[in-house]
Amino acid sequence: MQYMLGVDIGSVSSNFVLLDQQQVVQAKVYLRTNGNPVQAIRTGYQLLNSKMPDEASISGVGVTGSGRHLADIMLGADVVKNEITAHAVAACHYAPDCQTVIEIGGQDSKIIILRDGIVYDFAMNTVCAAGTGSFLDQQAARLGIAIEKLGEESLASSRPVRIAGRCGVFAESDMIHKQQMGYPMSDILMGLCEALVRNYLNNVGKGKKIAAPVVFQGGVAANRGIRKAFEKALKLPVAVPDDHDVMGAIGAAILAGEAVAASRGTRFKGDNFILQGEFQTRSLDCQGCPNLCEVACIMRDHQVLSYWGDRCRKWETTLKPARERVVV
Amino acid sequence: MTQVGIPRGLFYFYQYPLWKTFFRDLGAEVVTSSSTGRQTIDVGIVHTVDECCLPIKVYFGHIHELIQLRPDYIMAPRLVSIEYRSYICPKFMGIPDMIRASLPDCPPLIDITIDCSRDTRQLWKDIYRVGALFNADRRKVKSAYEHGLQALKSLCVLTRQGYTQHEAIELWENYCLEQAELNSGDLTVGVLGHGYSLYDPAVSLQLIERLRGLGCKAVLLESCPRDAVEQAAAQIPKKMFWTLGRKMLGSALVMDQSADIDGIVYLACFGCGPDSMVGDIVGRKVRHKPFMLVTIDEHSGEGGLVTRLEAFCDMLRRKKVQKLESDLSAYGIHAHCR
Numbered sequence: 001m002q003y004m005l006g007v008d009i010g011s012v013s014s015n016f017v018l019l020d021q022q023q024v025v026q027a028k029v030y031l032r033t034n035g036n037p038v039q040a041i042r043t044g045y046q047l048l049n050s051k052m053p054d055e056a057s058i059s060g061v062g063v064t065g066s067g068r069h070l071a072d073i074m075l076g077a078d079v080v081k082n083e084i085t086a087h088a089v090a091a092c093h094y095a096p097d098c099q100t101v102i103e104i105g106g107q108d109s110k111i112i113i114l115r116d117g118i119v120y121d122f123a124m125n126t127v128c129a130a131g132t133g134s135f136l137d138q139q140a141a142r143l144g145i146a147i148e149k150l151g152e153e154s155l156a157s158s159r160p161v162r163i164a165g166r167c168g169v170f171a172e173s174d175m176i177h178k179q180q181m182g183y184p185m186s187d188i189l190m191g192l193c194e195a196l197v198r199n200y201l202n203n204v205g206k207g208k209k210i211a212a213p214v215v216f217q218g219g220v221a222a223n224r225g226i227r228k229a230f231e232k233a234l235k236l237p238v239a240v241p242d243d244h245d246v247m248g249a250i251g252a253a254i255l256a257g258e259a260v261a262a263s264r265g266t267r268f269k270g271d272n273f274i275l276q277g278e279f280q281t282r283s284l285d286c287q288g289c290p291n292l293c294e295v296a297c298i299m300r301d302h303q304v305l306s307y308w309g310d311r312c313r314k315w316e317t318t319l320k321p322a323r324e325r326v327v328v
Numbered sequence: 329m330t331q332v333g334i335p336r337g338l339f340y341f342y343q344y345p346l347w348k349t350f351f352r353d354l355g356a357e358v359v360t361s362s363s364t365g366r367q368t369i370d371v372g373i374v375h376t377v378d379e380c381c382l383p384i385k386v387y388f389g390h391i392h393e394l395i396q397l398r399p400d401y402i403m404a405p406r407l408v409s410i411e412y413r414s415y416i417c418p419k420f421m422g423i424p425d426m427i428r429a430s431l432p433d434c435p436p437l438i439d440i441t442i443d444c445s446r447d448t449r450q451l452w453k454d455i456y457r458v459g460a461l462f463n464a465d466r467r468k469v470k471s472a473y474e475h476g477l478q479a480l481k482s483l484c485v486l487t488r489q490g491y492t493q494h495e496a497i498e499l500w501e502n503y504c505l506e507q508a509e510l511n512s513g514d515l516t517v518g519v520l521g522h523g524y525s526l527y528d529p530a531v532s533l534q535l536i537e538r539l540r541g542l543g544c545k546a547v548l549l550e551s552c553p554r555d556a557v558e559q560a561a562a563q564i565p566k567k568m569f570w571t572l573g574r575k576m577l578g579s580a581l582v583m584d585q586s587a588d589i590d591g592i593v594y595l596a597c598f599g600c601g602p603d604s605m606v607g608d609i610v611g612r613k614v615r616h617k618p619f620m621l622v623t624i625d626e627h628s629g630e631g632g633l634v635t636r637l638e639a640f641c642d643m644l645r646r647k648k649v650q651k652l653e654s655d656l657s658a659y660g661i662h663a664h665c666r
């Protein structure tokens with residue numbers, strides 16, 4: 001059996017899926033990146049491997065997420081795609097007539113407007129990460145509630161309080177204030193959900209025409225309070241796919257399938273490469289010029305696999321042929 | 329020989345050839361700070377009031393570097409207006425004062441006031457005053473300035489070919505350039521932004537270079553036909569009174585109507601007053617092309633920018649493919665992109 005591997009290395013979570021030839025999810029792994037993507041990639045791959053049927057083999061790999069370049073080097077990817085395209089592809093796979101994709105992840109939130117199955121317009125949060133998963137995480141930890149329970153808890157609310165959603169710091173002080181005033185926890189949590197939704201629609205969704213069907217995905221989609229708040233604000237049904245937490249990885253796997261079909265052959269490095277050797281990352285401040293680039297490199301058993309982060313590509317090109325110089 | 333330092337920031341991208349030629353003709357030696365680097369930004373942040381935008385902070389980093397070279401003068405004009413009844417961002421007006429306040433050990437500043445909002449009389453008076461510093465008579469000063477204007481024209485010839493102002497200045501000065509080919513790529517993307525942020529690769533996180541790397545031909549404001557730009561900018565009900573803002577708006581509208589352009593990217597600086605208005609107006613007025621506004625600030629993490637640019641290019645490519653597949657464009661129904 002031939003499978004496609006899709007990997008999404010995000011800021012907060014790392015997701016792995018195996019798609020079969022009918023593009024059905026056969027196995028999935030969702031785990032926390034915990035600030036160590038290299039470890040997450042190995043652990044995730046190992047877990048997925050243990051769930052894989054014996055006769056199965058991986059015939060293509062797609063990677064996405066902010067750690068996609070790292071994943072590419074460790075796994076050998078046929079497709080390295082940005083999150084927006086990957087999520088859009090996955091949403092279309094889940095709901096072919098989908099018009100709007102709301103995706104809220106650990107550090108970023110995006111809106112993707114689809115028409116006839118292709119990305120028509122998109123927006124991402126700008127410099128600020130207020131109202132994303134990591135903020136919810138932080139609040140859940142502060143209140144001593146498991147993040148998975150946050151949604152359930154907020155659904156019990158009958159009269160949500162108003163929380164400032166524009167800035168995470170303000171939202172937190174507002175919540176503390178409401179807490180000290182004696183409002184019930186569920187009302188505060190629902191207020192928080194509504195604040196995040198309001199903030200999302202005003203910032204990310206500004207000026208976008210949000211039409212049904214709306215698909216809500218990303219880690220935060222597990223929070224039923226947020227989903228309810230979206231439905232209330234948009235006055236539209238909001239669908240959450242079963243695999244909402246690994247949609248990026250699904251999109252990457254589908255794209256890998258397309259790429260492999262076109263190129264006939266995969267760059268996948270195989271179990272031995274990924275699980276046997278020891279991967280290490282290192283960073284160095286290049287002193288070559290005043291740019292002082294922070295160059296990162298990844299090594300496997302003391303052999304450098306790749307450099308990146310240097311503006312002049314001096315380090316990067318030590319492993320690749322050099323660029324030529326143009327004289328006018 | 330008298331040395332004049334010109335910092336590599338702000339008006340440098342618009343006027344460097346003018347002032348370099350001018351001072352050289354007056355018999356001075358021109359020194360510049362090195363290209364913006366991490367250090368320039370770090371030093372600039374320390375020495376600037378914190379509500380300034382990134383390009384001003386970078387400019388202060390350059391001034392600081394120049395001070396170490398101890399030139400006899402530093403060229404830091406008080407830029408108010410470069411054309412009739414149109415203005416430059418008000419922060420430019422206060423630059424010489426801000427420098428004196430935060431960098432007291434600065435060499436004397438050549439802080440001529442460039443204000444052409446009514447006429448050029450004051451400007452000429454100031455130019456002659458500067459000439460007097462180098463013991464030049466009025467005729468010599470006049471011909472030096474006119475020579476400078478010619479140099480500026482040769483810069484325009486280069487930018488019209490699609491070079492960024494940064495590249496054009498390199499070409500003008502060194503006759504050679506280290507970069508990829510200009511006119512390749514399957515996509516054509518209009519790129520807008522204030523020149524001092526967009527054309528400084530360290531400030532814009534190499535936005536233009538990255539777009540070219542993604543297979544885009546970057547069309548810049550300077551290569552848009554000037555008359556069409558002015559005509560388009562005049563369409564909005566109230567005149568845009570910032571010179572650069574008006575040009576960006578006009579170019580965006582021209583690009584919006586141009587058949588060759590696939591999409592438009594606008595680079596805004598966090599904390600820039602004009603950008604917060606112009607960027608928003610451009611976003612609303614561009615109706616026929618995909619539009620993306622990217623905001624930059626002091627962060628050096630470029631991942632967010634890369635993701636947005638890649639997604640934008642993906643979107644443009646898929647649209648193009650779909651358009652080719654059916655002559656009856658699916659977009660005929662929804663003519664509006666935003």
